[in-house]
Amino acid sequence: MEASFQDRSAALRPSMGKAAVSALLPPAVVIGLAALLHFVIGPAIGYFYAKVLTDVGIAVVMAVSLNLVNGYTGQFSIGHAAFMTVGGYAAGSVVYYGHYLIWGSLQQQGGFLGPSTLLYVVALLVGGLAAALAGFVVGLPSLRLRGDYLAIVTLGFGEIVRVLVTRTNDVLFDADEIAAASPVTLLTSVGGSLGFTGLPFLTNLFWVWVAAGAVILFSYRLKRSDQGRALLSIREDEIAAEAMGIPTTRFKVQAFVYAAFFAGIAGGLFAHEVGTTLNPQELGFQKSFEVVIMVVLGGMGSVTGTTIAAAALVILPEALRSFSDYRMIAYALTLILVMLLRPQGLMGLREVWEIPAVRKLLRSGR
Amino acid sequence: MALFPRALRLAPILLALACSGQTADKGPDAGQGGGEHGSDVILVGEYGSMTGAEATFGQSTHNGIMLAIEEINAAGGVGGKKIELKTYDDAGKTQEAGTVVTRLVTEDKVVAVLGEVNSKLSLAGGRIAQQFGVPMVSPSSTNAQVTQVGDMIFRVCFVDEFQGFVGAKFAAENLQAKKAAILYDQGSPYSKGLKDDFTKAFVGFGGEVVTDQAYTTGDQDFGAQLTSIKQAGVDVIYLPGYYTDVGNIAIQMRAQGITVPMVGGDGWDSSKLAEIGGPAIEGSYYSNHYAAEEDRPEVKAFVKAFTDKYGATPDGLAALGYDAARVLADAMKRSPSLGGKDLAKAIAETKDFPGVTGHITIDDHRNAQKPAVVVEMKGGAPHFVASVAPGQ
Structure with a gap:
C-alpha cells in the first residue's frame, strides 16, 4: 500500500526539468526585460524619460514591498522611507568609501558589470540587510501588540533616523584622510543636513528593474504560498488566525523584515541615481506617505495594483508639469475621490488578470 | 468589518492630511516660461523654488532674471538672437531639482542653466549640468561645495566664509563687541557653515564666542536657548538662520528682555522678516549682497526698472538673479560659440563686470569676488550701513 501511494504522488509531482523551468523562467524573464529596458528602450526614449522610468522602478520597489505589511498583513506602517534612508546611507557609505579605500578615488572602475558595479551590487545588499536588521529591531516589540501601535512606532522611528542623520558630519573627500580614518569616523561622515553628496551615479534602468522584478515576483509567490495565506488570515482576523494555530507575531515580523529589506535596496538605488541627493529631510514622513498612498490607491494586497499605482503616481505629476498651477490640486482630488468611491483601492485584493472583465477577455482570447 | 480593517479606516484621514499638506505647500504661481524655440532664439533654463517653504526666494530670483532678459532682448539680444527663458519649479526638493534640470538639459536642450538659491538644490542640479557639460550659474548659493562640483558650475555671489567674516568684522569693529552668542539651525x-565661519573670524578679531546654541528647522519655541544666552551676558548675538526663524527668535528674545543687537546673514533678506519680527527686529544688522539705497548708477537704474515693473523694491535675491542672467548674457556675447565648453570658458573670464551687487570677477574656483554690504533694519526696511570688500 505504502509503495503505491508514493508511486501515485510521484506521478503527480512535476518532473525535475519542468520544476526547474517553472522556478527559473520568471527570474530569467525579469532579467531579460530589465536588459531590454536598459539597452534598447532607455537609449531610444532619451535621457529624461529614462530617468522617469528609473523613478518609477524605485517607486515600485517601495510600494510593492510596503504592500507586504500594509496590504497582505493588514498592519499600518508609516515609516517606510526610514528604511529607505537606512539602506541608502548604508549602501552609499559602502560605495563611496569603498571606492576610496580600494581604488583611492571615486573614478568608476569598468563599465557595465565592472568592478564598480560589483561593489555597488554588494552595497545594495548591505543596504537591504541593514534595513532588514532595523526592521527586526523596530518590528519585534511593536508587532507583538495588536492595533495601531506599529503606526506610531514607525513614525517615531522615521523621526529618530532623520535626526540622527542630520547630526552626522560632512562627507570626507580626501583619499589620504579617508585611508587614515576609523570605520566609525567614516560611518558618521555622511553629510548631515546637506545630504550625502558626491555618490557616483551607478544606478541605471537595469538594476532598478531587476530589483523591481524581484520584489514583484517575491510578493506574488509569497501571496500564493502557505506563508502568504497566513499573512492574509492575520489581516482578516487576527484572533481567528491565532486560534487556527498561526504564530501571528512571527509572521507579522517576518513580513515587516522582508518589506524593510526591499526598502533598503530601494534606498541604495535611490542614493546612486542621477539627479537625486540622499538627504534626511526629503526621505522623511512625506516620502513614507507617498508610498502609503500608492499602496492604498492600488489596492491593499494587490501586487499588480500597487505596481500600477506606483507607476501612475510618479508619471502623472511629471506629465502634468505643464499645468503645474493645478497639478497638485488635481492629484489630491483624485486620491480623495478614490478613497470615497473605492475605499478598497482600485484593485482591492485582486490582481489584474483576476478582474472579471479582464478574465473574460483572456478566456475569449483563447 | 472584514472588508474594513482598522488600517483601512485610518487611511482616508491620514491621506487627507497628507494631501492638505501637499496642496498648502503649492502656491498658485508656478512660473512657466518657455514656448516654441526656433533657431532665432537662445534657450536658457531656470530652476527655482516657486512653491514650497522658500517660495519667496525663487519668485524674487525669477523676477530679477525676467527683468534682465527683457532688457537684454530690448537691446538687441545676443548676436541678434533673443534669449528665451524656460522655467521649472522644483518646490524646494532635491529630487524635483534633479528631475527638472535633467529635463532642461536633455529634453529642452538649453544652452545654460540659471539656479538655485538653496545650496542643497544647486548641488543636486549642478551635478547634472556638470555631467552633460552645460554651464550653470547659481545666483545666490553661498555654500562652498556648490562650485566644487565641477568646471561647469559658477556663482555670482560671495561664499559663506566671506559672509561670516563680514558679520564678525562688523560686530567686532562697528559694534565694539567682545563677547558673542550664536543661535543657529543645526x-x-x-x-552651520556660517556659525563656524563667524566663530573663526570673530576670534581672529580678538573677540570670544561665549556660547553657541542650536535649534532645528521648524522649532517654534527658543526659550531654553535664549535663557542660557541671557545668562551668558553677551554684547552681540549672531543669528545665521532664515527669515522665518529669525523673526520668531527676535520676538522671543526681546520678550525675555535681551536687548543686545542681533547680526545675521543673507538668509534674513526677505520682506517677510519685518512682517514676522515687527518691532523686535528693529535695530538689527545683516550682511547682504546689495542695498537698494547704494549710490551707484547700476543700483539706481536697476531699482527704478524693477519698481516700475513689479511695484516693489527688489531684495538681494532679485538683484542676484538679475546679475546672474546678465553675466551669462555677457559671456554669451564674448564666447565664440554657445557650446558648453566655450561658454564656460567665457563665464570664467568674467572680470570687473559692473553688476548691481558690486563688480563681479569670477575667480579660479568659479566663485565671484565682490564686496558685501551690511544693512540695518529700521522702520521695517533694511538700510545701508557699511560696505566690506574682500581681502580687507
Missing part, C-alpha cells in the same frame, strides 16, 4: 548646512 538642520541647515547654510546656518
